[in-house]
Amino acid sequence: MNPLGWPGYEEQLDRARERSGGVESVSWRRLPRAVEVAFDFRFLGGSVGTAAGALIEEAFTEARQAWLPVVSKIATGGSRMQEGMLSLRQLQRVARLCAVHREAGLPHVSVLRDPTTGGLWASLGAGADVVVGVSGAQVGFAGSRVRPVDDPAYTAEGQFASGTVDLVVQPRDVDVTVAELLSLLTRGDAVPAEVPRALGARDLPADGWSAVLRARSAQRPRAAAYLDDYFDFRMPISGDRAGGVDPGMLCGIGRRGERAIAFAAQTGTANTPAGFRTAARLIRLASRFALPVVTLVDTPGAANDVAAERSGVGAAIAELFAAVAEARVPITTLVIGEGGSGGALALSSPEHTWITPDAYFSVIAPELAASILKRDDVRQLADDLRLRPQDLVESGVVRGISEG
Known part of the structure; x- marks a missing residue:
């Protein structure tokens, strides 16, 4: 002694x-x-x-x-x-x-x-x-x-x-x-989680630009409403363990009936590297304990300012892509608003992604696409991108449109 x-x-x-x-x-x-x-x-x-x-x-x-x-x-x-x-x-x-x-x-x-x-x-x-x-x-x-x-x-x-x-x-x-x-x-069963029901519009948009405007509407239900509707109870998992927190990425584990399901949900903001790293941590945690995962996609895209670059936004997105690819549990994704570029795709299941009628999914926002391609017709470009829910089902990008 x-x-x-x-x-x-x-x-x-x-x-x-x-x-x-x-x-x-x-x-x-x-x-x-x-x-x-x-x-x-x-x-x-x-x-x-x-x-x-x-x-x-x-x-x-x-x-x-x-x-x-x-x-x-x-x-x-x-x-x-x-x-x-x-x-x-x-x-x-x-x-x-x-x-x-x-x-x-x-x-x-x-x-x-x-x-x-x-x-x-x-x-x-x-x-x-x-x-x-x-x-x-x-x-x-x-x-x-x-x-x-x-x-x-x-x-x-x-x-x-x-x-x-x-x-x-x-x-x-x-x-x-x-x-x-x-x-x-200790309640994981590795059985795929149910697709959350759509809480907003029931009808489908007539054209691409209408889909974009509906997804950006302040009246559209956001992640917190979907989580409240889906879970009976939930506990948060916060932070990237590297000095950062992103309030635009809600992570945790919830109880739905007798099941425990992990979740990572975007809130409609441009996610920072901390948000992507927190989501990756959540998915790895779920894999260890056989917890199925639900992800809610809603972001105009990853943060692209100087602070994000200095904090390693590219590496953080890569980490999330890897966590999803390596996951040993099923991941169910619902696009509930804007699905902007890699910042949205990184949180999406490659095989089990659905979309709501008031959401879109696109390689990039139409305005940014117009800037890159030097085009002035943003509305027409939104149609050309085929980003509407029904377009995405037809092209096989998503499995279906969630019903209310």
């Missing part, structure tokens, strides 16, 4: 045990539906040394043998100084445990309590499939004693805003939220 012979370490451990009532900073228990790992900040600031690392390994091993998810309730200042590099190497141990658990197809949900800092945030916390932050908790790689400034970025809310936390909840809501997440993550 004192691998470096640190002066006074045994006495510190004795006082920590007396203060906390536990033998180490980490404990675990097997629950009916999960194995729970819990940190006690009263025990040397929830720090992790070799004994704590061994307890975490015990918990993951038990979960894998019992085929159960892991829930990590974290409150830690990081590695234990009194054990030096032997303590720091526990991060590699934890990362390996998370990877093996993930490869086995078992869920891992982390709960970031106050505080969650240092290497355990960067391994056990951020390495989970779904990350839940407790409102007001200090969360960050740099703890309060070593970071240069005190800033809202070092909070659960700040981490949510930067795309590294999926949702932030009040302390009283943690257990209910975790139970709901586990219920959804």
Whole structure:
């Protein structure tokens, strides 16, 4: 228990045990539906040394043998100084445990309590499939004693805003939220999801330009309305885990009857690289847990400003194309509005795409096509592009038109 012979370490451990009532900073228990790992900040600031690392390994091993998810309730200042590099190497141990658990197809949900800092945030916390932050908790790689400034970025809310936390909840809501997440993550059946019903217009557009105007209408139902109509309940999955959030891409897992279905839905805006990366993360998550996926397409196209280019919009779209192509679960797509170019196609199923009567799908927006081709007749060009729902069915681009 004192691998470096640190002066006074045994006495510190004795006082920590007396203060906390536990033998180490980490404990675990097997629950009916999960194995729970819990940190006690009263025990040397929830720090992790070799004994704590061994307890975490015990918990993951038990979960894998019992085929159960892991829930990590974290409150830690990081590695234990009194054990030096032997303590720091526990991060590699934890990362390996998370990877093996993930490869086995078992869920891992982390709960970031106050505080969650240092290497355990960067391994056990951020390495989970779904990350839940407790409102007001200090969360960050740099703890309060070593970071240069005190800033809202070092909070659960700040981490949510930067795309590294999926949702932030009040302390009283943690257990209910975790139970709901586990219920959804363990209910996959890999059976194709039903096509959402059309909520807007029933008649088909007379010409291409009419189809474009209907898809751009402010009165047309948007993604939130479709998700409300389709699901009985849903939980969000937010952020690209690389510093970005795109409110124009709604991702999560919902319950429809007795089924759990993952979703990624565009809201009608030009999606940023963060949006495409979040959708790709959602699809990979669904593949691991046999969750069928529903995608709702509605975007004029990918963001094409300087910020998007610097953030790697091309690579982000490529990542989403790859996630869809590699998906081990069925993906059902409904185009509900504008289907603009590669930013729309990247979210679409190659074989199972439908469209609503008030939507269109096109290689590019008619105005941009006119600019590229140096034509002034945008209305005629919309017809030439054959972007109406009925045109797309005839050409085999979509399987059918969703009915209300």
